[in-house]
Amino acid sequence: MDDHDTGEPFSGLVISDEVLAAIAVTAAKDVDGVSALVPRADVTRLLRTGDSLRYVKIGGGEADILLHLAIRIRAGARISSVAGELQKEVKNAVQNMTGRAVAKVNVSIAGADF
Numbered sequence: 001m002d003d004h005d006t007g008e009p010f011s012g013l014v015i016s017d018e019v020l021a022a023i024a025v026t027a028a029k030d031v032d033g034v035s036a037l038v039p040r041a042d043v044t045r046l047l048r049t050g051d052s053l054r055y056v057k058i059g060g061g062e063a064d065i066l067l068h069l070a071i072r073i074r075a076g077a078r079i080s081s082v083a084g085e086l087q088k089e090v091k092n093a094v095q096n097m098t099g100r101a102v103a104k105v106n107v108s109i110a111g112a113d114f
Contacts, residue, residue, distance in 0.1 A: 015098050021052035024067055027093035031086045033077030038070040038110040064103035065094060071107065075114040083107045
């Protein structure tokens, strides 16, 4: 019997933060009303990191993932609708591609483009 037919997630599988961030960034860019992602302002941005990690702060542990993104919103878009859709899309994308639970997706509105 093949060990991979159990339907259970691979417990030894390690998914890098860069991969999680890339999934989140791709999903966020597809949400209508998102004008741009805003780079993080914390110290890790100054370090040499991959492009996706510039836009997504990742926390949590083995059991669940916490994500934080900052965006600029398009003119005329409803902030609550865009933020809610972004949370849903990012959470679904990360969970579907990794099999890991996303506990929370925080969204900060950093500005609007007119």
